[in-house]
Amino acid sequence: MRLTTVTLLAAVGVACCFSSTASASVKVIVVTRTYDVTGTSGEALVASMDRNGPRHGFMARAIAQTNYTKTWNFDFTKTKGACRIKQANGTLNLNFVYPRIASPVPPVLEKHWKLFLDGVTTHEETHGRIAREMMAATDKSLTGLTVPDDPQCSKTRREANRRIDAIYDEYEGKQNAFDAREHREGGHVEYLLDTLETP
DSSP states (O other): OOOTTOEEEEEEOOOOOOOSOOOOSEEEEEEEEEEEEOOSSHHHHHHHHHHHSOEETTTEEEEEEEEEEEEEEEEEEEETTEEEEEEEEEEEEEEEEEEEEOSOOOHHHHHHHHHHHHHHHHHHHHHHHHHHHHHHHHHHHHTTOEESSOTTSHHHHHHHHHHHHHHHHHHHHHHHHHHHHHHSTTSHHHHHHHHHHOO
């Protein structure tokens, strides 16, 4: 029996900050961790993921999870009262969580698990790719931004923040649309669970 509370999940945390510190354009820091699951059947492994997987809301658990935070720092230049972002320096912290079998399983189940985990990894890495694309789009939008009559760069900061928020919303829409396709009835997530649970 499939446990419907088990899902794949992309969660996003956003932290934006501003300073005059310059670094190399966009930096991506990736951290991957695992949690243990046990069982000698596909159904038992699904049940173990439902018990031990990362939190999805207050009650539910996820199969796997992608979350990220982003920060932006700027190198400003001022000319004749105008403020310009010479370089936008972004950091994307990508965090992945995956299940890991912690006890021996039958060879057939091990084969099914590999197919299952490959699919789960592809799903989560797609969330990571969309996050990277968001950072690249933000970098392109911010670098060279110039606001006249802004000697303190306050208007430039506000416009930069507006652009960051707008691009984030656009790419959050892409994240949600991807999840909706993957989680629909008969979709990829259901296929992955069927692959794992097939005797």
